[in-house]
Amino acid sequence: MSAYCWASWRGAALMKMKKNKLIILLTLLCTALSYSACNNSDGIPATVTFTEHVAPILYNNCTLCHRPGGSAHFSLVTYDECRKNAGACAYVAKERIMPPWPADPHYTQFVGQRILSDHDIRILQLWASEGAPEGPKDKLIALPAYPVGSEIGTPDLRIPVQPYLLPANSIDKFLLVKVPFLLPADTFASLIEFIPGHKNVVHHVNGDMVKYQFDKKADVFAGERIVNMVEDTASLLQAFQKLGLPNDDGTYPVLQKSVVNYLPGAVGQKYPEGIGGYFLPRKGAFLLNDLHYGFTNKDEVMDSSYINIFFAKSPPKRPVQEFQLGTLGVAPVEPDLIIQPDSIKHVSSHFTVPFDISVLTINPHMHLLGKTFKAYALQPNGDTIRLISIPRWDFSWQYFYTFKKMVKIPKGSTIVAEGIYDNTRQNLNNPFSPPQLVRDRNGSMKATDEMFQFIITYLPYEQGDENISLETK
Ligand code: HEC
Incomplete structure (x- = not known):
């Protein structure tokens, strides 16, 4: 697909x-x-x-x-x-x-x-x-010096991701991967970075952190490490069971979203001093929701990726928070994301923010039928705050876009996300020929099911946020 x-x-x-x-x-x-x-x-x-x-x-x-x-x-x-x-x-x-x-x-x-x-x-x-x-x-000028092992510096801890063997001539794989860890004590991190083993096969990663209460989980290493979400027809909940994610009593631990993301060309989200950072529990796991391996050529490839952690001395002052509009989000997709064959479908999602927020990073998400994506906020005074416009959607390049300066969205503003899908033959990325009905399936990550999501990371607004530069170079 x-x-x-x-x-x-x-x-x-x-x-x-x-x-x-x-x-x-x-x-x-x-x-x-x-x-x-x-x-x-x-x-x-x-x-x-x-x-x-x-x-x-x-x-x-x-x-x-x-x-x-x-x-x-x-x-x-x-x-x-x-x-x-x-x-x-x-x-x-x-x-x-x-x-x-x-x-x-x-x-x-x-x-x-x-x-x-x-x-x-x-x-x-x-x-x-x-x-x-x-x-x-x-x-001829010298080629720039490209960092090795980390884009940022020398990490305090490096946790290997289970190596994965991609056979020769393999098609794309979408994996759900658990990367468990056990630390000497609860601590804090300023940054968590995903480093691909083989850059030309690791296509992208979107990962959360599972935070266990120490006495609720005997062994974080129990369970499988990898579930293939396309070949394995398991539901997400069955996959979580296989990975041994639940607590020993069957309840679910706290999940912190989008802690570690990767896309070629995008550097880890490093924010200025005092912004961001994580609480790292003694017992935890990274849950790579979507480790996407691209196709391989004639050679098989063993990928050994890893996760770098940079510790912090103090707890995060202003931890980054997140919500999303659309599929599985705080506001539904309207109308329902059911895309008839040979049709163009317009959808949107609207959410009114209950307090002033400072937006750091946004991530529009659609699959192969996506055509355009646009998001903005309508303020109570009628003014529009531009967020993003993607005139030519490209499934392959779904960045977490970080604003140059935080964008204040005042209380009572309505965030609007609009998407257009093309389920005709003219869409060269259409996974089906002839086109078939494609729909949202509870956030199924399969590229042949569709999604409409707009993820926003933010901080509760503080005076002066809109003047803080997020360009840390
Ligand atoms: C963020 C990474 C990235 C950057 C930056 C980038 N490319 Fe690419 N480029 C790719 C990838 C990935 C492909 C897809 C083909 C592949 O897998 O090799 C590609 C494909 C191409 C192709 C088409 C090859 C084909 O098989 O159809 C050309 C030509 C190209 N790039 C030229 C450029 C040029 C010129 C620049 C700079 C002006 C550039 N690229 C910048 C990642 C990048």
Whole structure:
């Protein structure tokens, strides 16, 4: 299903690439001609070369993922690698498929957003159309130094995730994984980070923390570690039983949501001093709700991912809280998320906030039929607070978007999330051909069932929150 999604995504991109090739070439030719005529009028060099102009763009925007050991399946580091892919790079840049950033930057801006300028796109196009010349070798800048083992620093504790063997030519897997831990005492953490073993197979992770009361659970390590949510037809509750999550008396421990998330290109949510942080119980487990492994090529892959924990000396002053609109959330999806075959479906969800909140991070969530997503808040005084607009939904890139500064949503404002689904044949990501009825199934994570969720992490508002920068670099 999601392998299908990938395959069709790539297929579609390539198809479009061929169809548009002629047009692109013609456009490039024309632009090239007009530039040589009025060269340098807007900072475009007369001859675009790899070492002087292209490498700085690729090294700043692409090699985070496109390098050996990165999350993409091919590298854009050496001249040869880039020359071979010059046309494809110009195309994906122009279409704003790469770098992957589905949120519209004209609507709202977020921390760490990766968006090429029009100037950069022009450079990539000209370079491709001019035969991708190398330029003087001594002008090549150094590749940025990419952190190993942690994006943030040296962790205080590293907990391994159960290694998982992905067979050769494997399709996507969606796993529910338990990562138990036992500490010498209750403590606090400032940050919890997921580090993938093999970046190009670990696609994304969304993980919660299970917090046990010490005497209610004899053995946190009992039970299975991994349940495959697609191949195993178990309900979520049966899966929780298999993983041995309940307390010994059958009741359920406290679950703290979205404690550890991962998506290629996204760095762990590190907030300024005094914001965020976690209470870590002596006995607990991380519950990776959705460890998504992408397809593998001809080789089998053993993935050994792990979780890094950075301790904190004191309890969290302002722990981050979370709620969600839509599927399994505080406000329902309206109308019900039942998407008839060959139809376009509009849904929304509305929630009025009962007190002033400061929003840190938001995460829109839909599956393969998603087309667009938009969220905003309507204030009691009639003003609108923009939250996010995703004009071209992409199942593969579901970031937790962090605002550059916290966004205050005053008490009595109504948060509105709107989604459009496309269950026609025209949707190249449609998992069914011909299209079939697809619906929300109690938050089923299978990509062939749909979901509509808008997750919001927030703090109760305090004076001045809207001036605190969340860009910690
Ligand atoms: C956050 C990670 C990330 C960043 C940043 C990124 N890419 Fe990609 N890119 C990917 C992934 C993942 C794919 C999917 C194909 C794969 O698995 O290798 C991809 C696919 C592509 C493809 C299409 C290949 C195909 O098989 O259809 C091109 C071309 C490309 N990227 C170029 C770029 C360029 C140029 C940049 C920078 C301007 C860039 N990418 C930035 C992760 C990234």
